[in-house]
Amino acid sequence: MAPIERYAVTIPGTPGAHAPPRVVVVHFTHTTGADGRPVYADESGTFRVYVSAGVAEPLADPPGGRSMQCLHAVPVP
Template sequence: MSDEKRYALTFPGTPGTQAPQDVVIVSWTSATGPGGHPVYEDASGIVRAEISDSGEVRMLASGGHQSPHLPVHAEPLPQT
């Protein structure tokens, strides 16, 4: 299990535009994802991701009819 408690997930901007990338901060939850790794979520609970010890990210749907996009980067953040 990873010692990281928070990650910054960076998602690409809108294709075909010069929109900035979106950054979402996710925090550790006590849940485990389908791959057996810890689940992290944002404050709203909408953005959920399973993140392995090696930094691999699997986005998890938090509701029906979602098709979550993969982040381009997952950066561990210092513990507060």
């Protein structure tokens, strides 16, 4: 089964700042991580994640420097 091509990933706003969450669209990169899972990245390639069962796991801290372990991901047609 081919992987889903795009996901919308929700990044929460800064706690206490009353900032709204950001939604970042990531695309399948046609590469896999060390564990064999497909890698998705934003348009700039700086935000890279694994996506499985509606959860995006960043490969590094997202832009802004806050560490996120799991983020909500929704397939985008």
